[in-house]
Amino acid sequence: MSRGTQVPRTIEEHGPSPIARWGPMVAILASLALVAAVVVFVDPIDGAPTASSATTAPAGAKDTTDIELPPGVMTYDQAKAKGTLDEYDFGDRCDPDTGTLALPLAPQQNCFAKFTGDNGGETTPGVTADEIKVVAYLNQPGDPILEFIYGQIGLKTKPGDAQRAYANFNEIFGEYYEFYGRKVKLIPYTATGNIQDSVAATADAETIARDIKPFAVINGPQLSNAFADTISANGVLCVGCTSTGDDSFYADRDPTQWGVQKTLTQNLVLVAEYLGKRLFDRPAKWAGGPLKNKPRKIALIAAEGAEADDDPVKQFIQTLADDYDAKLTKIQRYDDPLALGSTGRAMLSQFKSAGVTTIVFVGDPIAPQTLTRIATEQNYFPEWVTSGSTLVENNVFSRTYDQKQWANAFGPTSLFPRVAGGLGSPIGLHKWYFGIDPPGGAATLLAVPNLQVLFGALQGAGPDLTPERFRDVLFASPVLPSSPIAPQVSFGNRGFFPNPDYVALDDMTEISWDPAVMALDEGGVEGKGGWRYSDGGKRYLPGEWPDDEPHVFDPETGVTGFDELPPTAQEIPADWAPIAGPRKGKTLGGQ
Template sequence: MQPSSDQGNGGASRKLKRYGSVIAIVVVIAIIGVVIAFSGGDGDDDSDVAGDEVVPPEQDGDPTASVDDDVVSWDDAVAAGIEDEIDWGERCDTETGRLEIPTSTPIPCYKPFTGDNGGATDDGVTAETLKIVLYWPDEDDILYRTAMDQIGNDDTFDEIVATAQDYIDLFEQYAETYGRSVELIPTPASGSYLDDVSAAADAEMIVNEIKPFLVVGGNLISNTFAEVLAQNQVLCIACAPGSPASWYEQRAPYVLDVFAGPEQRLTMTSEYVCKRLVGEPAVHAGDETYQDQERVFGFIRQDTGPESQELEDNFVGELAECGVELAEIITYDDPLALTTVGRDIASKLKDSGVTTVIYGGDVVAPPLLTAAATEQDYFPEWIITGTTFVDTTAFARSFDQEQWAHAFGVSTLAARVPLELTDGYFVHDWWCGVSPPADQTTALIFPAVQALYLALQEVGPTLDNETVIEGLFNAPVVGGNLLNPHITFGNRGIWDETDYQGIDDATEVWWNPDASGVDETGVEGEGMYMYVDGGTRFLPGEWPEGTPDVFNEDSAVAIYEELPEGLERIEYEPQGTQSCSG
């Protein structure tokens, strides 16, 4: 197994092209950081962060356990048999134990708090307020502007902030915040996402001048921004590129992410390959001669630094446990270089007899790689690993459709519903009487705010870094259904390492070039990802053995036109004072 050599370096203009089509969605993901990350780290310094060594908090094994005696959830009260002794207030539906907000995922009621919340329990915290920075690219940044134009998202930063503030105002009136209100501080970047110097300066400014409790968002191309925050012991969420678990451990507990990390995704992919593909013929290949041959696997990944080599080594080792030896491992650096070397890669895979290509690279490369494969008359199976946005319909429509018609595999994203049925859009219309200002981004903003208040309710009045991490590590499982991924943090017996990343499960998908509908940005078109068995999700170790039920339209869903059974909303009347941006 000989990796190919790196494909050049490239400067700022090349980086602009490389990341232009993905950065807009990436920065949107940054704003949702608290809720629900992809490709390996960027090769930045891997040294430990400054400050005292942090030991992960112990978990008592009770997922409903609260961090503070003043914190009593509905489930806690029911378990103790005291739910009828508590005045839950008008905001709580005492038939279900959920807040009277019409979401598809219940938000639990908490006992109303009275008393002293401890005041200034940490930086950015007072008795009345909780200071949170929302870090966002400068709208004049050519990288950001080009990216937004490329995906057709015209939501402005002001509209995004206004939409987030509407949701904050809603939750301030429903959720238990122990006497504190969130003070959201929008903070645009001072320079390009490609500029590590300005990223470091921004982080230093946030630490020394704003002094927040929490930062949401960051530079998701470089680790520099997150490194500075962690060295200064400021908690940040969705503020760095996805990296191996060891990277987060070294910076614990100050850097959190909300998606499955690259190591976790590859672990789920190796299980999928071992249980469902190995030893069987490549029946879904485009080349009929492959369809009678036992699968021969190759692996393509992007080389982003030492962390990506660590990820590869772990993946190769996991595959070896079930007898899979990769016939080829292809690495690339700059995806734009694939315009010239893509043919060589396709020829190399073809000459090695690879029937099944496991794709672990970025989202920019597939249009070039798949076009090159078609030019070389090479039509293998393509195995999806859930890397950055490769498993989104919006981007997959740009891949060579002759090739991608044979793509299937693992996605950590959940099955989809139309925009107007997402919680963010529906709840804003319910609460404010109008659609959200940032209508194209709202499906991502609302879960962030919702998750923030879920965490605040769980942590209680004593609010600091330690209690937040302890609260996350002991919080009830979020999601785990068709429309919402299973999200936990800490040591739950799911992953070998302490988990500082969110999504734990995945579903099986395949590409249907003939299906039509809207993509994730609301654009109508042809080509859709299909979710096997309606989007049924599996935790690590739970993937079934046997032949994948892919390319079977009878058992798959492209998009739910109505909320699935069991996830329907309960109708409620809005309470309190609606203060909306309009």
């Protein structure tokens, strides 16, 4: 591997840039960095309410054999449990030894039987007897906000890459998922404005709903809720329409809005628990200088404007007080990371004078470049605690922070260690099926989790497809458990979070920064410095964080990645081969 790495330039090197105009909203784009192998396996419950409210949504099945399926729908596990496997055709897409789809993608999914009979035809707008019409929203070419962010993390795309990637993954999933006599017709739509342009977003949504009339849309402008609002008002379902919605946003638009990343409220539930159980009332073991081993005084630095209001942050502070009898020593907000060159000095000077030993950071990936540099100039070496601000927790960004400071960085994250060669990932899946990397590389893979949520629910919904059925399927489906290389996935009222859950991811793991280790960045380039995932990437749901000290900065138990699938992940059989496509019949090791 190459020992070099392409790293982002610092703020000072950029000069005037998009972030100077859009400032803290770049923090919202943290969700774009989570290229997760999220596969939603869903089995619907027959008779689930057709108009479930957010407060009465079903709690979900315990497993895949304990549910009543609608006519025309059958899973391998349930047929096996009933002793009726011989009555169904699961096709060559299914591995009969495992009962899962023969797709090298972690985690693996149960097989659904091939459908025969009448699928009901036009069950809802955008659905016919032959197709399900889905719009793939494509970002405006040359969008300056996205170009800035992609440039920072080394993602490069060419015109048409995203459209080709959507088409390719639609082809793969179309060969393996069951759509009950229908095919998903994926229709590209290119945005007429940037991801913050609410006027263009509204017009685009109206055009899609009026002229294309799809069943669903995937993706949307990530810095405006106008697109999602308009799509929902037209009764069209959308997965990944926006990253700015919190819990109430999704509930108010039930059953049309769905996502992958945790909402800010959900993230901060886990962060509050982590702080309350593992950090408060303990010495600052990993601070530097005179702060080391002092009783912890914890402060918060958070970006303004990352949500429509500050309710999630206020709730976070209240949770610390109510559940852990814990109070933050200082709270500072910022609205422009470029201004931290001046405001950050006063901020950190106040922290140092107050004896703050530990800083929790919730914000964009640019601000720590300035904050850590200033802290070192002030000879101030606190602990830095992560919070699920995903881009901050990418190797490619963390290498640009002052390493004397970042050597003290640790905390919770939604990310997970990668497997060498992309095994079990969307990149690996594309290479297995097509023999080449996906168009646009990692940047275009941002679409894959949204596709998987959509297609998984379509498969579980059966022939009688409607937005309400889509919702009922996700809310009633079994929880998809986590592994070290994939997060847990669930929807609905599972008791993990205080409100009904319309987004996929549930859990977090613990990380700590190793400034000396050689590790791969998010573009697959090896360089110096990387996050170590504690205890081999063990993941925790709300209520599960241990109440002992963090297990951080330990090269023996903290992994930067895996050379092969870890023992606790499902093994991918070496004899699986694509049932169609350019590499039809060729196994993982085949040429």
